[in-house]
Amino acid sequence: MSTAATSEARFVTGSTMRHVVVMTFTGALGLMSMFLVDLLDLFYLSLLGKTEITAAIGYAGTVVFVNLSLCIGTGIAAAVLVARNLGAGRPERAREFATSCFMYSCILSAIFSGLIAFGADWLLRLLGAEGEALHLAKQFVWIASPGFVVLAGGVACSFTLRGLGDARRAMYVTLVVAIVIAILDPIFIFWLGWGIQGAALAGVIADICSLAVGLHSVHRVHNFFAPPSLARLKADIREISEIAVPAMLTQLATPFANAYVTRAVAPFGNEAVAAAAIIGRVIPVAFGIIFSLSGSVGPIIGQNYGARLYDRVRRTLTDGLIFATIYTLITSALLFAFRHEIAELFRASGRTHELVLFFCSFIAASWAFAGAQFVASAAFNNLGHPNTSTVFNWAKATIGTIPFAIYGAEVAGPEGVMVGVAIGSIIFGVASVAWAYRIVAKVAQQKT
Template identity: 45%
Template sequence: MRHVSVMALTGTIGIVAVFAVDLLNFFYLSRLGDKAVAAAVGFAGAIGFFQISIGIGLTIGIGAAVSTAIGRADGIEGSAAPRIAATSLIAMAVITLALGLVTAVFRNPLLDLLHATGETKSLAALYLLITCPALPFMIIGMGGGALLRSAGAARRAMNVTLYGAVAVAAMDPVFIFVLHLGLEGAAISTVLSRAFMTLLGLYYIRRQGLLGRPDTALARADLTQVGRVAGPAILTNLATPVGSAYVTHTMAHFGVAAVAGQAAIDRMMPVAFGVIFALTGAVGPIMAQNLGAGRTDRVRETLRSSLIFMAIAVVIAWAVLAAAQNGLAIAFSSKGVAADLLHLYCSWLAGSAIFLGALFVGNAAFNNLGRPGYATVLNWGRATLGTIPFVHVGAQYGPLGVAVGQAGGYVLFGIAAVILAFRVINRLDREHPVKLPEPIIAVPGGRNAVSNFETDGT
């Protein structure tokens, strides 16, 4: 529990910092009092969610491969981890640059699919044009954090994204209000903060000894190892923005105010419940290292501790949201339907994050225990069977019904993920039973000795 708590809390600060950038942008832009601008951020965020999900999938693959390499070699020195890290970062830069450029070129057709129109569409297209080509900066910064967590450098991993958020918090007011650039200024400050994250991430992983030299002869094998987890992880993570995009598309039928309200919730939710996003990246390396060392008993304890930690954190955050909902409505200039959606979420729907967190913890187990396909099936099930029918029925009762329908789909798949994760670990136990070292028995007249293996859970 201590190991999970340290990694999750530092990871939470880091991941919250990433999403806080979007939340700060939305907060500053909402002060302009223009619902079209707020809705534009919502539409652009729905498309950006796809990009981030692909990046998270890549970082999960890198983290799993590097953690396993460290676990097998009992440390970074002498392991293949630095070489795998360097090769993977280069591949990540190429892939995300191509993705960013393609998104920028096809931004208007993509916005049409989300039912964006008029001034809102034009503003969203401008935001995407500026931010999409800078996608590699953000993803490499996230990749640096994943590599640092793989080596147990939780504080450095946290600092990468935390300082990036501090940078955008300082630059946003200047570009938006002082220079009067509005939405364009928010996009520029976002690009600059992402570039800062990349530089800091590369600096830290080099200091950690994780930035080696890529070997062209072994590059294919290294990337194949990363791809075994990254490929299914990308498919898994893409399910979430697909479900979110459907919700945004449905909300668009109820007007700009409904989209603006949903946009506020979408940016507030990962900040309030950053712990459930952080757990995916934080507990994965713990599981992978212990799996590499043959300690499935510690893998099971990691899963159990993660679920307990997640549930406690979600309940605390839910209570804070419920208490602060009136202030949040004022801060985001939410009125009418937008305010109704925000109050509904803070009072009741935020509790569904427990089941979403259970699904994410299960996904972390599947991705790092050789069963990434399970995570893919469950996440896509939630994004389709757990979203589309529920949201469609809810839409018959208006935008509030859409929000209720989205939350309702979390329950079934969260429970299924937990049950399946424990079954996977039980199967690993049967295939590879744990053999603990024999304790040393005290000898008469000699020094008392204790068992020679660690029991601190790390």
């Protein structure tokens, strides 16, 4: 057990590609475990053989993902501020920010939890839920919402550990969620017969376990939490918000786009919504490494930026893009090879089966460009341009999604929606990367 606060900036020396690979794989295992929770829920509930249940998870999952996006946004602020201050040789300031970010995240999530609990019916109807699917989705959200605050604390701990360079323990914080869910889901859903309510309760218990692991890792192992102080939080809140608010808005762009896609396919029936639910859970597990790039590459950029090592900042950006491209090509090939098995795993039939096959065959490869945008976002957040990340992500979620999805739906139904979204992803992925390199060059020129 450590008796002093960790103060070493680990990423300012050594191979940047090695740092990218290690941080991304360990970060992805942790982040993918959180997405694996949704996949496990969907898998177990699909065994009940009711399309309404699968559709309900699709609707409820969109609402729950909003909270996760808020948590990740505040977590990014923790990772940026911890990494940047360590790189600049200010470990005590990094420690204070770790505590303030934890408090900030929990308070924000508590507010969101209350709003969601009261507005669940309106939000789910807005997404297109109706009938039995609406009833089941509301039950899931009402049970899961108290766990949002606990999840926020766990995610804050995980990102603080990433800022410290402790990728292994950051992974443990979120990996424990999937382990607990894998154990409790079958018990609650089948043995106790609680169905979708059991899946939601299992998630709350898993979040509690995650927070316990996170607090132990940050406080007991690294001794990196300063004593909680509302006065310190008040003093830090502006600097935290300058990163956290744009980062949260950036993260919210994804669930907004997902929500719109869910609504766009809703007129085509529960089978189309069920397919969207399956695809929406396969994507984070298959491409969890891509999702984790922003949080994993960010601390590497942040420490080197704090240490004024701008060549290493540019190299990290390039290495992240190379990594994202190679990984996406390999994963897309595997999804294509096992497309039938994936559809059958969730007992998909009819149009649901067809749409899952279509995604695995033609759409999955477009996630290379989503990965590129995640890497670019890491550069924006850590180089003092978080608003740029917000602009690009919301531009993609709106003008890069809505018109393409509308036109695609009119021309080719649900398949057209998927193609339209993929085209928007390609356009904004390329544009965000070009802008990120421009900012790196500009920062290096100004600071030298």
